[in-house]
Amino acid sequence: MLKFMIDAPKPSSTSPLTGLTVARNPLRVSVVLWHLGWSTLALMGLAGMLFLTTTSFVVGAMVAGAIPGLCGIFLLSNDSLRRRQILLWIWSLCSLIAVGLTGGVAGPLAVWIAAPLAAAVAFNQRVLISLGASLSFMCLLIATFLSVSQNIRIPDDQEGFWLSFLSLLSVMVGLSLALMPALRARVERARDAEDAHERLLTQLTEQPCLILTFDEGGQVLSAYGEAPAGLDIRLMMEHGLTACAHVPDRVAVALSVEQATSLGRSEVGFTPHAALDHYLHLSLRRGPDGRLYGVMSDASLTHGREVALEQAKVEAEGLNQSKSEFLASMSHELRTPLNAVIGFSDIMRQKMFGPLSAKYAEYSQLIFESGQHVLDLINDVLDVSKIEAQKYTLSxxxxxxxxxxxxxxxxxxxxxxxxxxxxxxxxxxxxxxxxxxxxxxxxxxxxxxxxxxxxxxxxxxxxxxxxxxxxxxxxxxxxxxxxxxxxxxxxxxxxxxxxxxxxxxxxxxxxxxxxxxxxxxxxxxxxxxxxxxxxxxxxxxxxxxxxxxxxxxxxxxxxxxxxxxxxxxxxxxxxxxxxxxxxxxxxxxxxxxxxxxxxxxxxxxxxxxxxxxxxxxxxxxxxxxxxx
Missing domain, CATH: 3.30.565.10 (Histidine kinase-like ATPase, C-terminal domain)
Structure with a gap:
């Protein structure tokens, strides 16, 4: 069965693996920019914290928070799924270090536990989003364990305020920016699906055949395309396909629908009752949902040729039958006088009633042999004619x-x-x-x-x-x-x-x-x-x-x-x-x-x-x- 695609697939702007050049993969560029933006925000926070009395733990936490964003630059050289997975592990490790240095789940940077999930959302791949969520949950468990088991220093109120503000701002902005490509991709997919749906409807409507959908009872559910001449669409939609067929063909149409329902496929040809000079062909297939899908076309020209060929075949067989019967009859008529010629020439050849001159003896021999030859030919023609006429009976x-x-x-x-x-x-x-x-x-x-x-x-x-x-x-x-x-x-x-x-x-x-x-x-x-x-x-x-x-x-x-x-x-x-x-x-x-x-x-x-x-x-x- 020939299958074809309605539309050739376009390079998706939502896939991060569709190309290797910057111009052909704008999503990869946006992901790299997202990482750089995160690092910039973390470094700006670090620069601001230097004006305050800041401990080395806070500085280390800010540096750890900026490292994953800087590692995102490596995606420009080789953007692969494996490299993205490694980058998510870097995110989880650095986030865990930053949270651990600032007091664990009770510290001001506890929100950074969601950083791996935010980075995974920016990648806009389901497998990576699942991995990012798992890593964030793992970081939460480890940070909780560290907070309970060890005496981790929590920054003072001033440091804690600015660190909390920085962590909330970075995560909120990061998630917002990460969701924007996904939302944009979703909108583009919806628009592409709508365009494909419209193109499909246009093709179904403009194609020269009629595509039908039937329920399990044979009732027409939908019809697309050009209706063949003589087909009453309204009658078919109201009373079913059988009502549109000429009365002698209705049984064949009903049996075809039953056969397609039970066996999965069937084909039938019928004459529409509204145009007896036309002939329609219907091919039915049963879908996985139990419905019947069919294609109906005008086969008047093809059917006319088939009828003409069948009629010509019948006429040729009739002529051949007549020829065989004629040859058989003529063979019988020819054998009667020929037997007399052979018999009398045999009498002369054997000189049964007296001697003959040498010439006459030679002539009688030639007559006898020629007669035997002609008789053999006639017998062959008679036998072949009987066989062709199906009148040869074996004894x-x-x-x-x-x-x-x-x-x-x-x-x-x-x-x-x-x-x-x-x-x-x-x-x-x-x-x-x-x-x-x-x-x-x-x-x-x-x-x-x-x-x-x-x-x-x-x-x-x-x-x-x-x-x-x-x-x-x-x-x-x-x-x-x-x-x-x-x-x-x-x-x-x-x-x-x-x-x-x-x-x-x-x-x-x-x-x-x-x-x-x-x-x-x-x-x-x-x-x-x-x-x-x-x-x-x-x-x-x-x-x-x-x-x-x-x-x-x-x-x-x-x-x-x-x-x-x-x-x-x-x-x-x-x-x-x-x-x-x-x-x-x-x-x-x-x-x-x-x-x-x-x-x-x-x-x-x-x-x-x-x-x-x-x-x-x-x-x-x-x-x-x-x-x-």
Whole structure:
């Protein structure tokens, strides 16, 4: 909370410690002059007493009475609290000597016992006044004890008269002169306080807000400042703050007053009943006395902007909702004819109704691959649109987590195999290798409860991205692990081009892509966004770690492990293993393509040479045996 002083403090003319120069501390000069005046009066009395028959005791008493006044000169060089305290002790000692030499409390100079108090009053400091009073009382006790215990000579009547007159005159004049600075300081303080009060009232009255004071019941006690437009001050003073608010806002205002009373602070905005086109803001705080203090201001402009922003937000969300619904609807409409294109091109590609020329076979293959690519894009757009429209529903079922992961691996492996075969055709660059795809899966089944299609989509999108951004000869590794008691971790690491820090902050948002323009042309930027959204729908998370030029590691953690999933079928991976070694199972490319493509007819689907290892060794499926 920002605090500030209403007025900067001025150097006080009443403080004896505000400066070291004579011009800046007139009180110190007056104190020194007071001491000199005391000494002058004592020395003048001594000079007068010399014309009489005076004893040495009286002369010594007069000299002792003049010494403290002369010591006051030392305040001009160093005016400190400690020096003033020492000076008061000198006053008490000299006063006690003077009183003791002239008969004690029964002598003519007994009034000088009050000299330390008079000097302390001249200093005009409470701590010194307390010290001076204590020293004077101590001198009184000692002088009384001396008078009772010893036979002290008392001056004769003539000496006693003049000494009594001198002591009374010096003390009365000294106290009067000492009180004058204190009285003057008190008057100045009162005048300064009055001026500060007037300035405070002026500032409170002229400031643009309205400062209010309420009692514990919410009744207005005072109001200072400029009243906001539409606020009826008279009505507020007579019937309280709630009566000034528009009827729908009165409950909120009353609750705000109760909250400030109970909790110590509250804020509320309301429309005044006298100006419905205005909006007022009130901030309340409870003071230490139990009263409520508030600041009211006209917040019409700010409130109008907030309303406009809220309306714009609602409109933008509505437009985004409409866009998502439109994309979802269009995706459905596009998939129907596209499935026909893919199906008929697949029939032509497999020559199910007779042979085709080489050109037509090539064209049918291009049509089929292009249709599959467009269908994948449409499916991604449809899924993202459903998620944004909050219409994506997970189909939760119990299954072995290795099954959809292995299915995604087979699809990506088939795509990589096709790429190698295309490179092997005439015109391809010699020596061009593929991308090695490896997977490390647990030996035993992993029972989970999740959306199988979503889990497969997560793996497929991450693997596709990894292959696309990994140059020829690189490697993509998928690892499936169980973390903790209920979390499944899918980690995909590649040795590709990596992601720059600038791109890394954007990835995961819809339609955001990284990499070069050539790499961006291969996708829509929906893959990682879809993975992130599907992970969040399962209550999980996605993290990306990447080093430019080294590679990328994407980890998806899903809390989907279920001990009550029941028995699951193991169709996706082979469980064969050898003692002490990892078992490597290689699948024939034609068999995989036959399994992953949606054939219209299954009469020609077959698996040939399944026991042979895949040439080139660009794809391995590694099943990790259980740890002993």
């Amino acid at each position: 939760i079922e119990a299954f072995d987590a290795r099954e959809p992961v292995s299915a995604a691996l087979r699809i990506v492996r088939a795509q990589a195999q096709n790429m190698i075969q295309n490179m092997a055709e005439p015109g391809a660059t010699e020596g061009t290798g593929g991308v090695r795809i490896k997977s490390v899966l647990p030996h035993s089944p992993i029972a989970v409860k999740a959306d199988k299609r979503a889990l497969k989509q997560i793996c497929l999108n991450l693997l596709t991205n990894a292959v696309r951004f990994t140059p020829a000869g690189g490697q993509v590794t998928l690892m499936l692990n169980v973390v903790g008691a209920d979390r499944l971790e899918i980690n995909i690491t590649d040795t590709g081009t990596g992601i720059s820090p600038a791109d890394l902050t954007r990835l995961g948002q819809p339609y955001e892509q990284g990499g070069s323009n050539a790499q961006k042309a291969g996708g829509t930027g929906l893959g990682l966004s879809l993975v992130k959204s599907l992970a969040h729908l399962h209550g999980g998370s996605m993290t990306i770690e990447s080093t430019l030029g080294v590679g990328t590691s994407v980890s998806v953690i899903l809390p989907i492990i279920s001990e009550e999933a029941g028995p699951v079928e193991i169709n996706a991976v082979s469980t064969a293993s050898q003692a002490g070694d990892d078992a490597i199972t290689a699948f024939d490319a034609r068999h995989v393509r036959t399994r992953i493509l949606d054939h219209v007819s299954t009469s020609t689907a077959s698996a040939e040479g399944g026991a042979q290892s895949d040439p080139g060794g660009f794809s391995d499926f590694i099943i990790r045996p259980p740890r002993s």
